[in-house]
Amino acid sequence: MTAQYVDSRWIGKLERGEHRWPSVERRVALCHVLTVTDDARLGLYSPRRSPDAPPEYSGPQPAAPTASVTRIRVDDSLIAGQPDAVEVWLAELHRLTQQAGPYVTPHLGTQVRQHLDVLDHLQSNGGRPHLASVDARWSEYMSWVADNSGASDGGSWLDRSHRRANEAGDQLLGAYILMRQSQRALDDGAVRAAITLSRRSLTHGPVPPRTRTLCLTRLAEALASNGDDDTDNVITAARRGLQSATNDAEDEFASHCDLRYVTAVDARCRQLLGDTLSAGAIFNELLDGDNQVPLLDAGIWYAHLGECYLPDDPERAAGHGMNALRLANETGSYRAIRASQPLAIALRRHTTLAPVRAFVDAHRAAVLSR
Known part of the structure; x- marks a missing residue:
């Protein structure tokens, strides 16, 4: 029997990731209080693992996982990992995103994580560098799933995506990830970091017009959160950028960034800057x-x-x-x-x-x- 002191400060460090691998007594206690079966369900992992190993999913879990959730089959054509499998991986990701649509479920997170486990294995010991850009895209999607399902590891998956995009020299995805990191910083209330990240996204190599417009919307919202009147100029630049945007396949990441999306960001910026009357009118119309x-x-x-x-x-x-x-x-x-x-x-x-x-x-x- 040992004394295990657990107060709000210790819990805070656990939530911030400063404690990644508590003592076995604390882990058992956490499992008991949170009614889960093992450390993996808690989202805890030993720091002795590879730095590229993603933390386990810590979002909501089904009470009694079924075979369809726990035994998802990864197609053999993906496991082969040959250079010509890149398009197969991207096609599978497209299929999964289209099938899921706007609905985020634990089953979706399980599917994506199991595919990422295969990608992680294929790239172990420096193997198959051609899969880095594929991994970056799957990791970015996993971060989106985690953020929308309430899991705590969305930032870790986005960091992994950023590393893989850099390894692949993917300027477009690099800019998009910086935009996403700015968005997450805003969600966390880290306004200064959001401004810095959104500005970096705008200087991260040449990107198509729609992606650049999306990066501008993040900068606009970050500036508005800081009470900066330059927001209007950024929104104007974003609207202008849409005029030259096309439905180019290269710009697929930002396909959701249309005039309606930019208008909603404009309304949000007005609301943050205190113009609630016009902001409310715009939101009501949208x-x-x-x-x-x-x-x-x-x-x-x-x-x-x-x-x-x-x-x-x-x-x-x-x-x-x-x-x-x-x-x-x-x-x-x-x-x-x-x-x-x-x-x-x-x-x-x-x-x-x-x-x-x-x-x-x-x-x-x-x-x-x-």
Whole structure:
């Protein structure tokens, strides 16, 4: 019997990754409290492993994994790993993303991780360098899945993607990953880092117009978060960039960056800079029932729209927050839950109002369920 002191400071270090491999007693205790079966389910791994080995998935797990989840078969043509298998790997990734659509499930994360395990094995000991760009793309997608499912290792997968993109000399993907890292920094409230990363993405080699436009939107939101009026100039540059954008296959990463997307970023920037009236009008128009809005984006836009109504109409703000949670539940996206957190915090002082109390309680339940 030994004393195992666990307080908020120790838990904080665990969450930040400063403790990667606690003592066996603490790991057993964590498994017991979190009702999981082993260390892998906790997302913990020994630092003695290879630095390229990704941390285990620590997101939500099904209560009783079925054979279809735990026995996903990786096609033999992918395992062969020959140079001509590059296109096969990319085709499989395209198939998986199209099949999943906007819905993020534990099964999807398991599929992608098992394919990445195969890629990791194929590249061991410096073998098959031609697979570096393939690994970079799969790792980037895994980071997106992790962020949307509420797992804590999205940043680690994005770091792996960045390393592989550099190994492959892939300038386009390198710029896209820097943009994604800027987005994650914004989600974490690290505004200064977000500005730096988005500026780096704009100088990371020549990239197609739509990808550059996407990088500009990240810079605009980062500047707005810092209260910088230069945001308007960046949004103007982003709109101008769209005029020269085409449906080039090379620009596939940024295919979602259209005029509607840039307009939503403009609304978000206005809201961050205090112009909630025009921001709310833009969001309302974008989310009008006649528009076919991407579900993942819509959940986040509803959360931002709710913030526009905070000063004058808390009940309406809570209603939009509930829309965000509804879409988060429908798609499995944790990012929409996270985006609605500032709204839930700001509305706590209005919980005497029944709609507000219902939203705050629903948000709390949504966070705990992840």
